Amino acid sequence: MIRSWHLGDDRQSLVLASFDDRLPEAVYWGPALPTGENLETLSAAALADVTGGMVDRNAGLSLCPEASESFPGQTGLTARNASGAPLMPSFRFESEAASEHGLTLVFADNSLDLSLVFDLVLTPETSLLKLQTRLESADEITVDWLAAPVLPVPAYTGEMIEFSGRWCAEFLTRRLPFAPGARVRDNRTGRTDHAHFPGLVVCNAGTSNTAGEAFAFHYGWSGGHKMVAEELADGRRQVQFGHATASLASGRHFVSAPLYATYSATGFNGAAVRFQRHVRDHVAQGARTPRPVHYNCWEAVYFKHDLDELKAIASLAADLGAERFVLDDGWFGRRDDDTSSLGDWVIDKRKYPDGLTPLIDHIKALGMEFGIWFEPEMVNEDSDLCRAHPDWVLGHADQIRGRQQLVLDMSNQEVRDYLYAHIADVLKNNDIGYIKWDHNRILPVVDARQAEGFYELVDRLRSDFPAVEIESCSSGGGRIDFGVLERTHRVWLSDSNDALERQRIQHDAALFLPASITGSHVGPRHCHTSGRTLDIRLRAWTAAQRHVGFEMDPRELTEAEAETLRNVTSWWKANRSWMMQADILRLDSPDPAVIAEQQLACDGSRFVAFAALTRPSDQILPRPLRLTGLDPQGRYRLSLVNRDEAPRLSRGAPLLKHQDLEASGQYLMSHGLTLPWRFPETVWVVEGERL
Numbered sequence: 001m002i003r004s005w006h007l008g009d010d011r012q013s014l015v016l017a018s019f020d021d022r023l024p025e026a027v028y029w030g031p032a033l034p035t036g037e038n039l040e041t042l043s044a045a046a047l048a049d050v051t052g053g054m055v056d057r058n059a060g061l062s063l064c065p066e067a068s069e070s071f072p073g074q075t076g077l078t079a080r081n082a083s084g085a086p087l088m089p090s091f092r093f094e095s096e097a098a099s100e101h102g103l104t105l106v107f108a109d110n111s112l113d114l115s116l117v118f119d120l121v122l123t124p125e126t127s128l129l130k131l132q133t134r135l136e137s138a139d140e141i142t143v144d145w146l147a148a149p150v151l152p153v154p155a156y157t158g159e160m161i162e163f164s165g166r167w168c169a170e171f172l173t174r175r176l177p178f179a180p181g182a183r184v185r186d187n188r189t190g191r192t193d194h195a196h197f198p199g200l201v202v203c204n205a206g207t208s209n210t211a212g213e214a215f216a217f218h219y220g221w222s223g224g225h226k227m228v229a230e231e232l233a234d235g236r237r238q239v240q241f242g243h244a245t246a247s248l249a250s251g252r253h254f255v256s257a258p259l260y261a262t263y264s265a266t267g268f269n270g271a272a273v274r275f276q277r278h279v280r281d282h283v284a285q286g287a288r289t290p291r292p293v294h295y296n297c298w299e300a301v302y303f304k305h306d307l308d309e310l311k312a313i314a315s316l317a318a319d320l321g322a323e324r325f326v327l328d329d330g331w332f333g334r335r336d337d338d339t340s341s342l343g344d345w346v347i348d349k350r351k352y353p354d355g356l357t358p359l360i361d362h363i364k365a366l367g368m369e370f371g372i373w374f375e376p377e378m379v380n381e382d383s384d385l386c387r388a389h390p391d392w393v394l395g396h397a398d399q400i401r402g403r404q405q406l407v408l409d410m411s412n413q414e415v416r417d418y419l420y421a422h423i424a425d426v427l428k429n430n431d432i433g434y435i436k437w438d439h440n441r442i443l444p445v446v447d448a449r450q451a452e453g454f455y456e457l458v459d460r461l462r463s464d465f466p467a468v469e470i471e472s473c474s475s476g477g478g479r480i481d482f483g484v485l486e487r488t489h490r491v492w493l494s495d496s497n498d499a500l501e502r503q504r505i506q507h508d509a510a511l512f513l514p515a516s517i518t519g520s521h522v523g524p525r526h527c528h529t530s531g532r533t534l535d536i537r538l539r540a541w542t543a544a545q546r547h548v549g550f551e552m553d554p555r556e557l558t559e560a561e562a563e564t565l566r567n568v569t570s571w572w573k574a575n576r577s578w579m580m581q582a583d584i585l586r587l588d589s590p591d592p593a594v595i596a597e598q599q600l601a602c603d604g605s606r607f608v609a610f611a612a613l614t615r616p617s618d619q620i621l622p623r624p625l626r627l628t629g630l631d632p633q634g635r636y637r638l639s640l641v642n643r644d645e646a647p648r649l650s651r652g653a654p655l656l657k658h659q660d661l662e663a664s665g666q667y668l669m670s671h672g673l674t675l676p677w678r679f680p681e682t683v684w685v686v687e688g689e690r691l
């Protein structure tokens, strides 16, 4: 007997089938099927043959491949009973419930008193699947691995893009062949981490940003994930995501984080736009609009907080166009460097004898909102908190420290209450609209309760202080995922304010993240993390591609630099209302030295293209840059915003250098833009409007 289900819209179809009440398998995932397709026939037609050297029935590549079926690859569940014996459940259909856009399927193994529930939703506006697995047990058991619903990827794929990275180089992508065997990433840092963004894009050799097929995945969890992309010996391919191995404790109720997935027939951009829109409209909600221009004082003053200096800096920042001032690390305890005081969330009277009010009043008088830095989950041994509660520390006593700090045990209610009380106190007694929430080390143990405790604390603060926005930071981009984004409004993408590095990081992060939540700051002239010296125009235009801010000491700016910054900031403010709602489309640059993107308004009425030349090109002339996502029949007027940046060595007369261009979408997408010659380390900015 076959039971079948369909989740789909006009862009994709996912067909599930349960054969003889066994766990459901995704028998089709791809372009939308016509209405009226007979799902039962299609399910039966998907059953593969059996030949010599095989068992007599192919084990189902189900939403949770089972060991009891002799599944020849990674199974979806690894569990033990109270005495440590492995559990080998064999689940059978129990019930189903359909909602408007979703499906809940319940399966049970009655002899083991286990039930397995799949919650499957397709959000119609964004065409993103959200898939979760729950396991309920009557007895206490230990679960070492529970995958979110497992999806197969078709045989016509063959490549995958996975994410690695490091501090100051988040979202590094690598394109690998999908080959026999398993590609496993098991992130045992206890946090999302710079090196392990929980994403995967399965594609084929022909897939580019703008064309071809892609199956994209993201696991929305902040505690470290495991991913398995496996090609079985029989040729089938599966993708599994779950919490990092052994991070789940013993218990009776287990749940995976949501796995977000989508199929795109329009290249990587097709999937990227769905993730971006989903984050913007369904995950990170409640952010203030228009998005305010930030000033963050970290790279200006570090731990040296002097009220008069901070006031002077704030005045200059406001003059440049800042609308929110974020007081970074150094305001609490006796925090003069990173060896002490984490955990002591009381204002340092040596630095602020009258509290923060004089600084906040000054900032408010300048028309800016005030924001403040916390790193709640951490503690220094040199702190009153650690002296009073050494038992609140997570992990063993002689563990290796990270940035001289230890981690608090967030599964402990007393720890969360302490943190809540101290943070709430600062928020109640000061006019604070924003928190930068940091997390600057990996964990000494992998334990899902740590991320769950963090979520609970943020949720409590959010519900009691709904007007306070939160930014997720973890030495830059060490905690970026949809789990944290459900509770926050912005991510600090990277500690690298090096605009050239940022171009690359922003470009790759745009596979999942929209501009409105992606913080990007104009850093100091001499970059503190790369040692490079970069021009203000490059730094300003790079930050203007996302949620913009400044992080240098504004007293270092020459008048000409300040003028450039003011101009770019006013340009950003004039455009933010539509840019922060736009889709970021990555352009396929024919010149590998150029990183380019096009931000297209949701209604297609306007766009802006940014093309950064990150190093000298191999050929002498700029290669035309093809745009995307336009109406081929539509007519557009294009203008080179920063044509005054053309250097003298640009001696010819390409049209855009001197005047606006009117052309069809077809021409712009097929031939592309002929931009003027320019120096490396510059960004061309082209605005377009539909006529």
Ligand code: GLA
Binding pocket: 298, 328, 329, 373, 438, 440, 473, 474, 475, 476, 492, 495
């Ligand atoms: C981390 C953050 C920085 C800054 C410092 C403060 O490194 O990523 O932006 O806030 O902490 O200590």
